[in-house]
Amino acid sequence: MQPTAVLKTPKGFTLIEVLSVVVIIGILAAIAVPTYNNYITESREEAAETAIAEVKSRLSLAYARYLLQEGSKPDTIGDIADLDDSLPATPGGTVDMENYTVTLTGQNSGEATITVSAVKGVSLDTNEIDTWDLP
Numbered sequence: 087m088q089p090t091a092v093l094k095t096p097k098g099f100t101l102i103e104v105l106s107v108v109v110i111i112g113i114l115a116a117i118a119v120p121t122y123n124n125y126i127t128e129s130r131e132e133a134a135e136t137a138i139a140e141v142k143s144r145l146s147l148a149y150a151r152y153l154l155q156e157g158s159k160p161d162t163i164g165d166i167a168d169l170d171d172s173l174p175a176t177p178g179g180t181v182d183m184e185n186y187t188v189t190l191t192g193q194n195s196g197e198a199t200i201t202v203s204a205v206k207g208v209s210l211d212t213n214e215i216d217t218w219d220l221p
Contacts, residue, residue: 134214164193
């Protein structure tokens with residue numbers, strides 16, 4: 087008896103199939119990476135706005151403390167900054183915040199300028215800037 091030839095079915099992928107998958111993955115990556123980077127940038131900007139809101143809150147609280155302790159309105163931002171250790175009393179000083187680089191200017195006037203330049207050690211493309219006025 088003579089053995090009969092058994093037909094084997096091919097196993098694996100053809101080169102065309104592998105290349106098709108590589109091209110599809112490349113297209114998805116080309117779309118996904120820039121979109122991801124945009125989301126990261128937007129989230130840093132939102133975090134910077136949150137930091138500004140926190141500094142405004144600290145300034146408002148220090149203003150209220152000043153009113154209670156002194157019984158009169160402060161003349162400058164520097165007067166109320168002295169009541170909060172996290173607020174710099176000198177112009178251009180850094181606000182004590184863990185994840186943000188925030189500077190405060192205008193201590194010698196009635197308007198404070200709050201500038202956020204970095205979030206979690208990463209510099210922002212454009213600094214977030216806002217102001218707070220003495221009421």
